[in-house]
Amino acid sequence: MKRALRKKAREEFEANPPLKRVVFENPFDYLDNKLTNYGCDNSLKLTLQFLAENNIPNIYKTIEWLGENGGGCDCEVLANVEETFGNSPI
Numbered sequence: 319m320k321r322a323l324r325k326k327a328r329e330e331f332e333a334n335p336p337l338k339r340v341v342f343e344n345p346f347d348y349l350d351n352k353l354t355n356y357g358c359d360n361s362l363k364l365t366l367q368f369l370a371e372n373n374i375p376n377i378y379k380t381i382e383w384l385g386e387n388g389g390g391c392d393c394e395v396l397a398n399v400e401e402t403f404g405n406s407p408i
Contacts, residue, residue, distance in 0.1 A: 344372070346400040349392055358393035365395050 345368045352364045362381060369377045388398030 345369070346396060349396045353393055353396060358391055360391045362389075362392060362395070364392040365389070 345365060348368045349364055356364070362384070365384065366377065366381070368374075369380060374380060384395055384399055387402065389395035
């Protein structure tokens with residue numbers, strides 16, 4: 319039962335991201351490197367910096383989506399959102 323619920327949650331998560339999965343893998347590496355050096359200040363400063371530097375469209379839609387999926391700050395984006403992608407079979 320638990321496995322089925324997790325699978326359904328992953329499918330819903332993957333169905334509606336504002337960016338393609340491949341694009342999301344780059345910010346995870348970026349955040350991992352930056353957070354190692356600077357730590358998290360409980361904001362999305364580094365995530366926003368990555369999105370702006372890489373001319374990602376729909377920045378605010380992306381930030382909203384990240385928040386809805388457990389990414390309320392940079393370290394949560396790395397821990398929660400990346401984990402969801404990492405557990406996905408896609």
